[in-house]
Amino acid sequence: MEKRIAIVRGDYIGPEIVGEAIKVLRSIEAKYHHTFIYDEVLAGGAAIDATGECLPQVSIVALKQADAVLLGAVGGPKYDSQPANNRPEKALLRIRSLLGLFANLRPAILFPQLADASPLKPEIVQKGIDFVVVRELTGGIYFGKHETIGDLAVDEMAYSVEEIQRIAKVAFETAQVRHHKVTCVDKANVLDTSKLWRKVVKDLAKEYPDVELNFMYVDNAAMQLCKDPSQFDVILTENMFGDILSDEASMLTGTIGTIGSASLGSTSVGMYEPIHGSAPDIAGKDMANPLGTILSVAMMMRYSFHLEKEAQDIEKAVNTILDEGYRTADMMSEGMKQVGCQEMGDLVVKQIENY
Numbered sequence: 001m002e003k004r005i006a007i008v009r010g011d012y013i014g015p016e017i018v019g020e021a022i023k024v025l026r027s028i029e030a031k032y033h034h035t036f037i038y039d040e041v042l043a044g045g046a047a048i049d050a051t052g053e054c055l056p057q058v059s060i061v062a063l064k065q066a067d068a069v070l071l072g073a074v075g076g077p078k079y080d081s082q083p084a085n086n087r088p089e090k091a092l093l094r095i096r097s098l099l100g101l102f103a104n105l106r107p108a109i110l111f112p113q114l115a116d117a118s119p120l121k122p123e124i125v126q127k128g129i130d131f132v133v134v135r136e137l138t139g140g141i142y143f144g145k146h147e148t149i150g151d152l153a154v155d156e157m158a159y160s161v162e163e164i165q166r167i168a169k170v171a172f173e174t175a176q177v178r179h180h181k182v183t184c185v186d187k188a189n190v191l192d193t194s195k196l197w198r199k200v201v202k203d204l205a206k207e208y209p210d211v212e213l214n215f216m217y218v219d220n221a222a223m224q225l226c227k228d229p230s231q232f233d234v235i236l237t238e239n240m241f242g243d244i245l246s247d248e249a250s251m252l253t254g255t256i257g258t259i260g261s262a263s264l265g266s267t268s269v270g271m272y273e274p275i276h277g278s279a280p281d282i283a284g285k286d287m288a289n290p291l292g293t294i295l296s297v298a299m300m301m302r303y304s305f306h307l308e309k310e311a312q313d314i315e316k317a318v319n320t321i322l323d324e325g326y327r328t329a330d331m332m333s334e335g336m337k338q339v340g341c342q343e344m345g346d347l348v349v350k351q352i353e354n355y
């Protein structure tokens with residue numbers, strides 16, 4: 001199979017973790033005789049450094065030609081004084097919007113080997129953590145009007161019926177191949193957008209009689225995630241709530257460093273990135289956990305290329321390495337073997353080569 005992958009290495013730890021994910025892509029390529037063409041694309045801070053613009057036109061052209069995009073993370077203190085429309089984070093939002101990637105799947109799955117790294121009590125962790133946040137990604141407050149007039153700042157939040165329907169459909173279909181439960185998280189006791197979400201999601205649920213649907217206010221959901229995360233199967237939510245809850249959910253599984261994500265639209269083109277940011281505090285120290293990015297590559301194999309065996313190889317390799325006790329600093333616990341970012345990548349590749 002021949003596929004074109006746009007590579008956005010990004011800023012701070014971005015190039016470190018993407019470097020390890022590319023090692024994994026190359027090992028899959030060699031093992032299964034695929035051809036992946038890698039297009040290096042500048043976006044975010046690296047693009048500002050090179051061209052002054054956070055998302056140059058040449059990058060947009062390359063992104064539009066890709067079958068899939070792999071992105072590390074963008075942003076960081078060096079770029080915080082950029083004007084709002086040229087911040088690295090703006091490039092990320094533009095890419096999501098340009099490629100029509102309205103559905104962001106963020107699995108929160110606890111590897112049993114990492115139970116000791118979870119901040120939750122053992123009796124809560126033992127019940128299992130295995131759910132997916134289905135986050136709406138191209139609407140809501142992120143894409144509304146942003147305006148500052150003198151002493152007043154406004155961020156507008158809007159959702160249309162169609163935007164809600166298409167993401168809710170993804171959530172119901174995700175639940176159908178999991179444990180048949182959708183929890184729609186909103187703030188319908190205050191927000192009109194949330195009231196519309198409830199109506200649209202309730203109507204659509206009639207087409208999915210095999211899926212149980214419940215609604216939960218976002219403040220309660222934040223609490224329930226700590227109290228009993230085993231109650232969740234698919235969390236369906238709007239853009240900003242999904243951003244916040246997925247970081248919270250990741251930590252319940254031990255570390256934000258192992259969680260990957262897929263951003264999908266109505267075609268097979270997708271963007272794959274860990275859910276964490278550019279971690280400026282650990283950049284350049286070979287300390288970053290590359291597993292979230294490597295597991296995002298597994299999602300790329302599955303969702304964009306329909307290469308299930310390849311996806312499973314990557315996931316199995318990560319599992320084995322964790323079984324063998326290897327940990328980066330962020331998931332370290334007593335008796336485990338601490339490794340750096342590059343060694344972790346090498347260990348995963350060695351496993352894949354062994355199967």
Ligand SMILES: NC(=O)c1ccc[n+]([C@@H]2O[C@H](COP(=O)([O-])OP(=O)(O)OC[C@H]3O[C@@H](n4cnc5c(N)ncnc54)[C@H](O)[C@@H]3O)[C@@H](O)[C@H]2O)c1
Pocket residue numbers: 017072073074075076077089092256257273274275276277278279280281282287288289290292330
């Ligand atoms: N998708 C993205 O590109 C993306 C996502 C989130 C944040 N950001 C940007 O990243 C910058 C830093 O943001 P932040 O500090 O709020 O969040 P962050 O996720 O970068 O870091 C939060 C904490 O988690 C740790 N961490 C994150 N990823 C890790 C990994 N792979 N291994 C080990 N530890 C890890 C960091 O060291 C830090 O202590 C900001 O500019 C922000 O806008 C980008």
Ligand SMILES: CC(C)[C@H](C(=O)O)[C@@H](O)C(=O)O
Pocket residue numbers: 075089092093243275
């Ligand atoms: C960097 C930022 C714009 C982004 C978001 O809020 O979507 C990030 O936090 C994420 O989770 O991917």
Ligand SMILES: [Mg+2]
Pocket residue numbers: 243244247275
């Ligand atoms: Mg986030």
